[in-house]
Amino acid sequence: MRRVLIPRSALVGDNVDPVVLARGIEYGSPWEELLEIRVTPELIAAELRRRGIWTVDDLHRKPGEALAALQAAYGVDYQSLVQAAEAHEREA
Secondary structure (H helix, E strand, C coil): CCCEECCHHHEECCEECHHHHHCCEECCCCHHHHCCCCCCHHHHHHHHHHCCCCCHHHHHHCHHHHHHHHHHHHHHHHHHHHHHHHHHHHHC
């Protein structure tokens, strides 16, 4: 999926010629190039266990804690993504 800028005059109702779309100016950050995922299964497991989630039953009883564990594990990646995106915008 991609988003591009095109001339308003290229719109025909809600449609745009595919050739015009192909020549559109890319819009948005190139997330595919900026993502550096560092989370590991071991890191997620450690965060789950730190919150007392050891079994499937624990997982069902503590969905909020499970989400918090995932957010904690991916938090480092989020910060890296923000930093990379901001650096990309400064360079562009």
